[in-house]
Amino acid sequence: MTAVFAPVVVGASADLVVGEGRAYAVAERQIAVFRMTDGSLRAADAVCPHNGGPLADGQFDPVAVVCPLHQYAFRFADGGCATEGIGAVSVYEAADREGEIVVWC
Numbered sequence: 455m456t457a458v459f460a461p462v463v464v465g466a467s468a469d470l471v472v473g474e475g476r477a478y479a480v481a482e483r484q485i486a487v488f489r490m491t492d493g494s495l496r497a498a499d500a501v502c503p504h505n506g507g508p509l510a511d512g513q514f515d516p517v518a519v520v521c522p523l524h525q526y527a528f529r530f531a532d533g534g535c536a537t538e539g540i541g542a543v544s545v546y547e548a549a550d551r552e553g554e555i556v557v558w559c
Protein backbone atom coordinates (compact mmCIF):
# COMPACT_ATOMS: atom_id res chain seq x y z
CA MET A 455 0.00 0.00 0.00
CA THR A 456 1.29 3.46 -0.89
CA ALA A 457 1.19 6.17 1.76
CA VAL A 458 -0.94 9.17 0.95
CA PHE A 459 0.45 12.49 2.11
CA ALA A 460 -1.89 15.40 2.63
CA PRO A 461 -0.90 19.03 3.18
CA VAL A 462 -1.46 20.23 6.75
CA VAL A 463 -1.03 23.83 7.91
CA VAL A 464 0.93 23.75 11.17
CA GLY A 465 1.52 27.43 11.90
CA ALA A 466 2.45 30.87 10.67
CA SER A 467 5.62 31.23 8.61
CA ALA A 468 6.63 34.31 10.58
CA ASP A 469 6.76 32.31 13.80
CA LEU A 470 9.65 30.14 12.61
CA VAL A 471 12.75 32.24 12.08
CA VAL A 472 16.00 31.26 10.38
CA GLY A 473 18.04 28.86 12.47
CA GLU A 474 15.11 27.77 14.60
CA GLY A 475 13.37 24.43 15.00
CA ARG A 476 9.90 24.06 16.44
CA ALA A 477 7.65 21.10 17.22
CA TYR A 478 4.05 21.09 16.03
CA ALA A 479 1.25 18.73 16.92
CA VAL A 480 -0.19 17.15 13.78
CA ALA A 481 -3.01 14.70 14.42
CA GLU A 482 -1.43 12.24 16.86
CA ARG A 483 2.13 13.04 15.88
CA GLN A 484 4.71 15.64 16.88
CA ILE A 485 6.55 16.96 13.85
CA ALA A 486 9.63 19.17 14.09
CA VAL A 487 10.06 21.84 11.42
CA PHE A 488 13.39 23.61 10.90
CA ARG A 489 14.14 26.80 8.98
CA MET A 490 17.46 26.75 7.12
CA THR A 491 19.66 29.79 6.57
CA ASP A 492 18.32 30.05 3.01
CA GLY A 493 14.77 30.19 4.36
CA SER A 494 13.79 26.71 3.20
CA LEU A 495 12.21 24.20 5.55
CA ARG A 496 12.93 20.62 6.63
CA ALA A 497 10.62 18.46 8.70
CA ALA A 498 10.97 15.23 10.66
CA ASP A 499 9.40 13.43 13.58
CA ALA A 500 9.97 15.53 16.69
CA VAL A 501 10.64 12.61 19.01
CA CYS A 502 14.03 10.94 18.79
CA PRO A 503 13.79 7.17 18.30
CA HIS A 504 16.78 6.59 20.57
CA ASN A 505 15.29 7.71 23.87
CA GLY A 506 12.62 10.31 23.15
CA GLY A 507 14.82 13.40 22.90
CA PRO A 508 13.32 16.64 21.52
CA LEU A 509 14.69 16.87 17.99
CA ALA A 510 13.22 20.36 17.47
CA ASP A 511 15.77 21.59 20.03
CA GLY A 512 18.72 20.01 18.22
CA GLN A 513 21.42 21.63 16.12
CA PHE A 514 20.79 21.23 12.41
CA ASP A 515 22.01 22.03 8.94
CA PRO A 516 20.43 21.30 5.55
CA VAL A 517 21.58 17.70 5.76
CA ALA A 518 20.73 16.51 9.26
CA VAL A 519 19.50 17.29 12.76
CA VAL A 520 21.44 16.25 15.85
CA CYS A 521 19.47 15.15 18.89
CA PRO A 522 20.37 17.33 21.90
CA LEU A 523 20.36 14.42 24.36
CA HIS A 524 22.99 12.04 23.01
CA GLN A 525 24.05 13.68 19.73
CA TYR A 526 22.89 11.07 17.27
CA ALA A 527 22.27 12.64 13.85
CA PHE A 528 19.29 11.96 11.60
CA ARG A 529 19.36 12.73 7.88
CA PHE A 530 16.62 14.89 6.36
CA ALA A 531 16.95 12.98 3.09
CA ASP A 532 15.71 9.64 4.42
CA GLY A 533 15.37 9.95 8.21
CA GLY A 534 18.16 7.48 8.82
CA CYS A 535 20.76 7.74 11.54
CA ALA A 536 24.49 7.62 10.83
CA THR A 537 24.89 5.23 13.75
CA GLU A 538 23.54 1.73 13.23
CA GLY A 539 20.95 0.38 15.63
CA ILE A 540 19.51 3.73 16.67
CA GLY A 541 16.55 3.68 14.32
CA ALA A 542 15.14 6.31 12.03
CA VAL A 543 12.64 9.14 11.97
CA SER A 544 10.03 9.82 9.34
CA VAL A 545 10.78 12.88 7.26
CA TYR A 546 8.26 15.10 5.52
CA GLU A 547 8.08 17.69 2.80
CA ALA A 548 7.50 21.18 4.21
CA ALA A 549 7.12 24.60 2.61
CA ASP A 550 5.81 28.10 3.14
CA ARG A 551 2.49 28.74 1.41
CA GLU A 552 0.87 32.18 1.62
CA GLY A 553 2.30 32.97 5.03
CA GLU A 554 1.72 29.55 6.54
CA ILE A 555 3.91 26.52 7.09
CA VAL A 556 2.56 23.46 5.33
CA VAL A 557 3.75 19.93 6.05
CA TRP A 558 2.82 16.97 3.86
CA CYS A 559 2.19 14.09 6.22
Ligand code: FES
Binds near residue numbers: 504505
Ligand atom coordinates in the same frame (compact mmCIF):
# COMPACT_ATOMS: atom_id res chain seq x y z
S1 FES B 1 17.41 10.54 22.88
FE1 FES B 1 18.08 11.31 21.00
S2 FES B 1 20.12 10.61 20.81
FE2 FES B 1 19.40 9.79 22.68
